[in-house]
Amino acid sequence: MRRRHEKRNFHIYYSDGKAYSEKQEIKQRIHRLEKYLDSCVGKECVPFGPEIRKYFHLNYKKDGKTLKLAEENTSAVEKELSLAGYFAIVSSDNMTAREAIELYKSRDVSEKLFRSDKSYLGNKSMRVHSDEALSSKVFIQFIALILRSRIYIALKEKSEKMLKKPNYLTVPAALKELKKIVMIRQLDGVYRLDHAVTATQKIILDAFGLNEGNVRYQAKEIENILQKK
Incomplete structure (x- = not known):
């Protein structure tokens, strides 16, 4: 059962990519609402929802039912756009x-x-x-x-x-590259590494605190095990 006064940590982030996509989405949504309201001008429309009332100032004719004019609430739209790209993560752990x-x-x-x-x-x-x-x-x-x-x-x-972001440091690409490190049986009947560890493989191994020496050591251990059989 969760304690009532459990501490919460709030982390606020901002992403340019997220901001761009969210701003585009907001603008498209406002545009769709604007087109819909244009089609309602001069007509008796059902009560508009909170989203329309938030982003538009609605003016009605004297009967209070027929839409006369819909004006964009620029301050509300600008406020929404200013929040684009921000998000928060809440954690109970420090x-x-x-x-x-x-x-x-x-x-x-x-x-x-x-x-x-x-x-x-x-x-x-x-x-x-x-x-x-x-x-x-x-x-x-x-x-x-x-x-x-x-x-x-x-x-x-x-x-x-790294200064440049290589495309081989993703999980699928890295695993595919490391799979190329193989042992084959040589003419003398001994299993050895097929080829030297490449520069790319060395970078990937370094991400896990490993190096070419670790690979050669493990290869030697496997070779010894296979020779005993």
Whole structure:
């Protein structure tokens, strides 16, 4: 049960991209309302909703029912536009604004993954035949999402430290690049790395605190295990 006086932390953010899209949406909405009101001029219209009354000054004829003129409430519209791009995150945990936004983004990615990528969950059905199997499958998927979230944050932090934003520091691109690190069986029967770690792969590995030496060490360990079989 949540305590009544639990502390809340408010983090306020601003995004240029979000501001632009929201301003466009507001302007389009005002334009649609204006066209609708133009079609109502000289007619007896049903009572207008709060949105129209908020953004327009409505003038009626003497009967009080026939719309005579609709004028844009510029102060209300400008106030709405001035708020575009701002958003807040409320947290009960004590964290910095950066930590809060990164956590929000990682959770947002996971939620979108559940909603949009049905194939990740096995299309529309879970394709299991028992409650135990269902529980196990959902558990594994949640573990996968947690790992994906950690990978996303690590790559994001690495990208922010670089002067240029490379396109390979996204989760799908990074995993695709790291999959190229493979071992093959050589002519002498020993498994070794197929090729040296590339510059791109080194940057990706660095995001996780790893380097080429870690890769070669793991490759050597795998080689020793395979030789014993």
